[in-house]
Amino acid sequence: MAGHSKFKNIMHRKGAQDKKRSAMFSKLSREITVAAKMGTPDPDMNPRLRLAVNNAKAQSMPKDNIQRAIDKASANEGDDYEEIRYEGYGPGGVALIVEALTDNRNRTATNVRTAFSKNGGNLGTAGAVSHGFERLGLIEYPADAGDEEKVLEAAIEAGADDVESSEDGHVIWTQMEALHEVAGNLEKTLGEAENVKLAWKPNITVEVDEDTAGTLFKLVDALDDDDDVQTVWGNYEVPDEVMEKLGA
Known part of the structure; x- marks a missing residue:
């Protein structure tokens, strides 16, 4: 149950969304509202809502914003969103899974397809790459939560x-x-954890070089910048020296 963490660049570069806090809060609010509409507006009775609220708190989202998002669902206000998953290949044959919440399927599909095509990728059909991933639960803690032995013991327990x-x-x-x-x-x-969510973990990762990583990050950023896109997952592994050169 131990190993070196490769997750930080499997998902996306840490901090990419921190530069756009307003957009990030909008995505978090959307997830909270959807979760509350799908179940009860009480986080203690609605596991998905509890996850959404905890993740919003971990990103320092104000309590008022969180409550407004829940109240929207309770009042049956706001748009109705559907969950859509897109799958495709980025530069270097990297497999990508894009999770979205949208009120306009055509708009989102067009934007996602454009992001792929303009940044060296191809949008595939449903199931094109997800067979190479496992659907698992993910919990993240900062380094100061404890040393490796302490966290490992707590995780086993x-x-x-x-x-x-x-x-x-x-x-x-x-x-x-x-x-x-x-x-x-x-x-x-x-x-309290930094992050708790359902994740797509790749069975095998692909190491990419500097040129490929640069184009790949442009694709991931273009997808992240779309308001409808919630999360981007990939099977890529970028060496530390390449990350440093790219300033990532």
């Missing part, structure tokens, strides 16, 4: 499946169905 620790922090993986329970158990020993 909590019922997690795998832990990846590095100087950047701790990434804990669980079965999808166990995410809420494991996250709750970990909170008792390690405190």
Whole structure:
């Protein structure tokens, strides 16, 4: 249950969304409203809403913004969003999964397809790349949550499946169905997590060179910049020296 953390650049560059806090809060609000509409507006009784609220708090989203998003759902206000997953290939044959919440399927599909085509990628059909990923629960803790041994022990006790620790922090993986329970158990020993969500973990990663990584990051940024896109997952691995050269 140990290993070096490769997750930081598998998902996307850390901090890419931090530069656009307004856009990030908008995406978090959308997820909160959708989660509240799909179940009860009480986070204690709605696991998906609890995840959304916890993630919003982890990103320092104001409490008033969180409550407004929940109230929208309670009042049946706002647009109705549907969840859509897009799959495709980026530069170097990198597999990408794009998760979106949209009120206009045609607009989102056009924007996602354009981002792929303008940045060396191809948008595929449903199932084109997801067979190379596992759908798992993901819990992230900062490095100061404890040393590798402490976090590993806490994760085992909590019922997690795998832990990846590095100087950047701790990434804990669980079965999808166990995410809420494991996250709750970990909170008792390690405190509140930085991030708790369902994730797409690649079975095999592809190491990319500097040229490929530069174009790939442009594609990921273009997708992240779309208001409808919630998360971008990939199977790429970028060496530390390349990340440094690119300023990522």
